[in-house]
Amino acid sequence: MSILSLKNIQYTYPLETEPVIKNVSLDLEAGKVYGVIGGNESGKTTLCNIMRGFIPELYKGTLSGDVLFNGKSISEYNIGELAAHIGYSFQNPFTQISGVKETVSEEIAYGMENLGVPREKMIQRVDELIQLFQLDDLKDKNPFELSGGQKQRVALASIVALDPEIIILDEPTSQLDPKSTEDIFKIVKHLKKAGKTIFLVEHKVDLLAEYCDEILVMSAGELVMKGKTTEILTDEKVVQYGGQLPQVTLYFLQAFGNQGKVPLTVAEAFSLLKGSE
Template sequence: MSTIVSLKNVNYQYPVGKQPVLKNIDLEIQEGNLYAVIGSNGSGKTTLCNIIRGFIPHFHKGTLEGEVTVFGKNILEYDLGEMAVKVGFVFQNPFIQVSGVKDTVFEEIAFGLENLGVPVEEIKRRVEDILQLLKIDYLRDKHPQELSGGQRQRVALASIIVMEPDLLVIDEPTSQLDPQGTEEVFEIIGIMKEKGKTIILVEHKMELIAEYADFVILLHDGEVIMQGSAKEVLSNSMLFDFQMALPQYAMLGMAMNASGFQLEEIPITEEEAYNSLIELFLKEGERR
C-alpha cells in the first residue's frame, strides 16, 4: 500500500501561541486504512487534522516546521481549492457544515459538485447514488434546517463523500449525537471503509474505535505518544497514564487475567471477547 500522507519532524505554533501545539510529529498514513486519532482535550488532534487538510498553513498562519506531504506533494504547493477536491473534511458540529443556502437535502448534497462545475446530469447521478448508498433517500426532499443532529451529520458526510475525495478526515463526528445518531454515522463510516477509502477519524468512543479502526494514534500535549494497530494500542494499559479509557472488553480481559484466568490475548471488541471466553471455557473443561 502506498503512503498518501507523510509528516516528518512537524512542529506547529499558532500566531498568538506561546508554545508549539504539535511537537516532533512523525506519521505515515497508508492508503486504504482507517486511522483513529485519540487523546485528551488540547492534545493537538484538531490541529493535526487542519494540517493534513491544508488549513494550516494556508488559512491559519503561525509557524509550521518540518515536512508535510499529501499524495506525494508538499502541503505548501497546494491551494485550498485543490486540497478540497482531494481531502474531504467533516466537522464535529453538524450544524455548521450545512450551507444554509439550499432548500432540500438533495440540493445540499449537490452543492459542492455545483461549485466544482460538474455537469448537471453527472451531479444528479452521483447524488442519487449517494442517497441510496448511505440509505438516506427518505431525506431527499426535507429542508436541511429541519433535520435532527444525527440526520444533519449523515447529510454532511454525504455532501463530502459525493465529491469522491481520496482521503476523508472526520473530526469527532458523534460528539453531539445521541446513541442512535452515533450508530447511523458509524454505519456510513463502515460503508466507506468497506469501499477501501482512507480515513482519519478523531473520536473518543473507544468501543467504536476498536470495532472500526485499523490503526490508532495517541496524541498527548502535542506529541505522538503511541501508534500502532488498534489491537496493540487499545489493549495497552499505558493509555490510563494519559487520561484515556480502554474498551470495556479490554478491561474485562485484564480483570480476568488479574483473577487468574489467563486469556491468550486481551480482547478489544465484543467478538474477540466472546471468542476468548469460549476458548477459555473449553480449556477449563479439558482440564477437568
Template sequence: MKIVEVQNLKYKYPDTDKLVLNDISFTLEKGEFIGLIGRNTAGKSTLCFSLAGLVPHFFKGAYGGKVLIEDIEVRHVEIEDIITKVGLVFENPFSQMTGSKYTVYEEIAFGLENMGLERAEMTKRIEESLELLDIVEIKDQFPFGLSGGQMQRVAIASVIAMRPDILILDEPTSQLDPQGSEEVFKVVEGLTKEGITIIMAEQKIEKIAEYADKVLLLDDGKLVDFNTPEYIFSREDLMEHGVEAPTITRIAKRLGITNKNTGLYPIRFEQFPADSLVTKNE
C-alpha cells in the first residue's frame, strides 16, 4: 500500500538562491524501512522536514511540487494534522526532551497531554510505548540522567506514543556509541513489524546495509537513485556522490566478486563468501 508520494518536489530556503531539493519524486510503501543517504549538505534533513511538514509550514521559502502523506497534501493542511501521521526524531535526543519533566513516564506523557487525550487512553499508549522501546525499567528515572542510547529510545517512545504511521529519524545515532546505535536500529527495525514506515537519514552505511529495505541516495538536492541497498552500494560512482560503500562491498569490488544471480556486490558479511558469489575474472 502506498503511504508517501513525493512529486517533483522543489524547495529553496528563504533568502537563498539555491534549490536545496531539486525536482525529487518517489513513492513509499507502508512498513518499509528507508535509508536516506548522501554527503553533508545533500539535503537529507530538508527532505525529512518536507515529509514532516516543517517545510513549508515552519521553514518558509519557495516550494514547488507535492508531498502527499496518505493522499493528503502536506502543504494544504495544518501542521497539527500532519503531526498525528508523521513523527520526527532529531539527531540529538537532548533537543527532543522537554527539559521540564522529572521522569521518563512524564516525558512521554507530555505530547499526549497536548493532544488532549483522555487519561485512560494516555496511560495505555505510554505503557505500550515503554514496552515497544524496551524502557519499562527506566520509566521512573530522570530523563537527563540516562545514557545516550536510552535517551534516544525515550525520544522515539514519546513520538511513537502519538501513533504516527510514518516515523522519520534524522541521524538518530550520530551522538551515540556503537552499543547505543545498535539499540536504536534494533528498536526501529521492530517498529516496521508494527506496520510503521521508517525513513532514516544516516551516515552509518554498514547499519543501513544491515537494516534498510531500500536506500534513497541524494546529492546536491537531487535524487540520484532509489533502490535496494545491494543495488545502491554496487554503484561504481558511489564515491562521486560522497558516499562510501560498506567495507565488505569495497573488498568485493576490489576482488571483483559479485552475486552470480544478480551481478551485484555483497553488502553484508554473511553474504560473503558464499556459494552464490563468483569472481568476475574467472
C-alpha cells in the first residue's frame, strides 16, 4: 500500500474560477525519494499544501478528490496531528525560524515542546540532530545570526525532530550556494536511509538525477509525467513541459540522439563513452 495517495485532486483558490490543480492522481511509496519539477506557477507549491492538509483547511477554496495517508483520508486528522506525520519545509528558510527561541538547540526542540515530548527524550533527540545536521559549532547561536544555508539546516532539523514519515521539501536549496545545496542533498540521502519518504520540489536536476528514485513533472496544474528517474530525465518532453534535463544528458542527446543508454550524471557519461571506445 502506498503511504500517501492523491485521488483525482482538483483545486480552485478562493475567488478564482479556474482550477490550478487538475485531476492529479498519485501514489507515493514509503521510503522513496520523489523529485518534482515543472515550470513556474505550474502548481507545485499548491500540491504540497494539499498533501499536508493546509489546503483546504487554511486556504479554503474548492477541493475535490481525496488525499489518503496510510489509507485514511487526511481530512480525518487535525492539522497539528498531521504535521507530526507529514513534515514540510518552505522555500525560504527565513520564514520558518520560529522567532521565539534564542538558540539553535531550543529552536530544534520547539516543535517537540509543542507536541509534549518528555524533556529527557527531547534533549537526547536534539543532541542526535545536532550531530546529524553538523550544527555543533552553531548550537548556542541565535537562529537569526545564521547564514541562509545554516538556517535551512536548522529548519530541516526542526522538522526531522518530529520524526515524520513523509518529508515535503519545497525548493529547499533555492537560496543556497552549491556547498550548502550539497549539504541538503546529503541530508536527503540520510533521511532516505532512515526510511523516510521524501517529496522534493527542486530545479537542480543534476542533483535530482543523482538522488531521486522517481521524477514527477507538473505543467499547468497537471501531473504530466511520472516515472523512474532514468526514464524521465532522459526524455526531451520534460523540456517542452517547462522542466530541465541534466546538462550532461542534454549534451549526450544532442550529440548521439536517444539510442541505447543515455547518461544522467558525468560519471555515467564517462563510463558509457569509455565502453564504446
